[in-house]
Amino acid sequence: MDGKADLHLHTSYSDGAFTPQDLLAHASRAGLTILSITDHDNTGALREAMELGSTLGIEVISGVELSTTVDAQDIHLLGYFIDPENEILQEHLAIFRAERLRRAERIVQKLHELKLPLPFEAVLARAGTASIGRPHIAAALVEAGLVDNYQAAFGRYLGFGKPAYERKYQVSPREAIRMVADAGGLSFIAHPGNAIDERVLFALIKEGVDGIEVVHPSHSSERTAYYRGIAEEYFLLTSGGSDFHGGRRNDLDVLGRFSVPAEAVDKMRRRLR
Ligand code: AMP
Numbered sequence: 197m198d199g200k201a202d203l204h205l206h207t208s209y210s211d212g213a214f215t216p217q218d219l220l221a222h223a224s225r226a227g228l229t230i231l232s233i234t235d236h237d238n239t240g241a242l243r244e245a246m247e248l249g250s251t252l253g254i255e256v257i258s259g260v261e262l263s264t265t266v267d268a269q270d271i272h273l274l275g276y277f278i279d280p281e282n283e284i285l286q287e288h289l290a291i292f293r294a295e296r297l298r299r300a301e302r303i304v305q306k307l308h309e310l311k312l313p314l315p316f317e318a319v320l321a322r323a324g325t326a327s328i329g330r331p332h333i334a335a336a337l338v339e340a341g342l343v344d345n346y347q348a349a350f351g352r353y354l355g356f357g358k359p360a361y362e363r364k365y366q367v368s369p370r371e372a373i374r375m376v377a378d379a380g381g382l383s384f385i386a387h388p389g390n391a392i393d394e395r396v397l398f399a400l401i402k403e404g405v406d407g408i409e410v411v412h413p414s415h416s417s418e419r420t421a422y423y424r425g426i427a428e429e430y431f432l433l434t435s436g437g438s439d440f441h442g443g444r445r446n447d448l449d450v451l452g453r454f455s456v457p458a459e460a461v462d463k464m465r466r467r468l469r
């Protein structure tokens with residue numbers, strides 16, 4: 197099968213701006229034929245997207261993005277081909293989302309202490325039914341006129357080490373890999389070029405990830421080639437995508453530009469058999 201696969205996309209079920217429907221319409225126009233929606237701690241978009249995809253001739257593969265931590269480093273893992281109905285997975289995702297809500301409350305509390313009177317309700321309204329996160333708080337801060345723009349909200353308050361920063365509840369990579377495997381899926385190290393040092397990368401490989409996200413907007417072509425080489429050497433699968441969030445990060449132009457061939461998805465399927 198040929199085609200272009202974007203295996204890293206966010207919707208309004210996490211911190212993406214687009215509903216699954218709008219995302220699929222944009223992806224279709226961008227010439228993509230295979231998608232994976234990988235919302236943070238949330239699989240709510242999948243069923244709808246799969247149904248819509250079949251009417252548009254787009255294959256939608258189930259996905260999720262999980263946050264894990266190693267030595268205070270943030271490690272994101274992508275799970276593909278998970279069964280969204282898996283009860284244990286859903287129990288964990290529900291816990292992650294509940295913890296996100298408590299963390300958002302703590303962040304807003306810190307903002308109040310910093311004399312930024314952001315009503316928590318404004319953040320909740322921004323998030324709707326999504327996995328709540330800092331992007332919703334940043335957007336609410338901008339909307340309330342308390343900061344100039346989204347980047348400044350992170351740069352001054354919400355980013356790592358900034359005064360309103362709060363850690364997220366996170367599991368170890370081992371636990372996340374286990375969760376994904378138990379739900380019938382394959383786990384991939386997300387955008388390793390972002391923050392993951394080599395020692396951690398090899399530790400994750402040892403823990404049993406199935407693959408590496410080699411194509412990502414944050415990766416130079418040299419980085420992509422480097423990770424491809426590691427994947428080959430360790431018999432790992434490769435994936436890639438745009439990490440599209442619907443314009444929130446000035447990323448409206450990424451759709452169609454970051455993809456992997458359909459063959460990468462075929463290889464995942466073969467590994468699962
Ligand atoms: P959270 O899951 O609540 O920790 O939020 C993580 C999301 O916040 C990331 O996926 C990015 O979209 C966004 N983010 C994190 N750090 C920054 C930053 N320094 N500037 C802009 N966006 C950021």
Ligand code: ZN
Nearest residue numbers: 206211236441
């Ligand atoms: Zn995100």
Ligand code: FE
Nearest residue numbers: 261272386387
């Ligand atoms: Fe990520």
Ligand code: FE
Nearest residue numbers: 204206261439
């Ligand atoms: Fe992502």
